[in-house]
Amino acid sequence: MTYENIVALIGKENEPLLTHACTTVTKDQLHLPSPDFTDKIFLPSNRTVQTLRNISALFHNGRLSGTGYLSILPVDQGIEHSAGASFAPNPLYFDPENIVRLAIEGGCNAVATTFGGLAMVARKYAHKIPFIVKINHNELLTYPNRHDQVMFGSVKDVWDLGAAAVGATIYFGSQESTRQIGEVSAAFEEAHNLGMATILWCYLRNNAFKQDKADYHVSADLTGQANHLGATIQADFIKQKLPENNGGFKALNMGSSSYGKLDERMYTQLAADNPIDLCRYQVLNCYMGRAGLINSGGASSGASDLKQAAITAIINKRAGGMGLISGRKAFQRPFKEGVELLNTIQDIYLEKKIDIA
Incomplete structure (x- = not known):
């Protein structure tokens, strides 16, 4: 996709995103993605030689190989949102081989999905695309x-599958977060000792984060604080939702409580x-970009998915982020269209006219 095609796709109302100049913390203070980012x-750092090799493997696969940017296909929704709800729009993804095929044909750096899914196809694909194995999940069958x-x-188990990286989620702000921090910290230490990279989904979960019709999740x-905690437990890469507002600490400090x-x-x-x-x-809270920020692509909303994916990629790239980890927008549509959406995201990171703000 050419620069002109990208401009037409996002629409005139979003063209200011392409020219915005950031005057808060300037780009010269950041550690920006680059071909020699690993070096x-x-x-x-304290990462082992084997870990450096696997970090490099993530950077040197797919259409973004050698750029310092990452395009990752994540499909853990079969557990997180129920398989039926996730794969009903496209039942071929009940078969995990098609998830891996989409990542490969879509030109992704890596595929992130579940133990069981990758275990079924490990011998066929582990040497063809880097695996990121998600080691924990929120299952939605317990009632309530x-x-x-x-x-x-x-x-x-992750290492036995030939994976390049371990992926995990912490629900920061939840009552269970202290236990999760301990579990994931120990898992990341072991992953680095075995020579694998680490990616942390730094998500927020607490009903109190919804205040006055605003969602401060x-x-x-x-x-940003969740990202900082993730970098502190030695996540090499941080997955985070794109911010939509600000002032969560202020909102939660209203009244007599202190937070x-x-x-x-x-x-x-x-x-x-x-x-x-x-x-x-x-990005600042990811140690000024030393831990790469990968924003999530969000839920699928149908016809506007391609436009929204492009806008998210532009915001992430111009902010100093490292890429997108986009799943539902890609796999909840026909296979060919999923490939095209992933390629569109990648084209934005390949486009030199879209620079750091």
């Missing part, structure tokens, strides 16, 4: 539903209302 950022991530296997300040800590400069100097500035605040 610059991870080589001086609750928000908790539980382990579905061991880090050794996607506020820049709260998601968290804030500084007004978080909202005046480090972030602004523009979507790119809000996303940049997320």
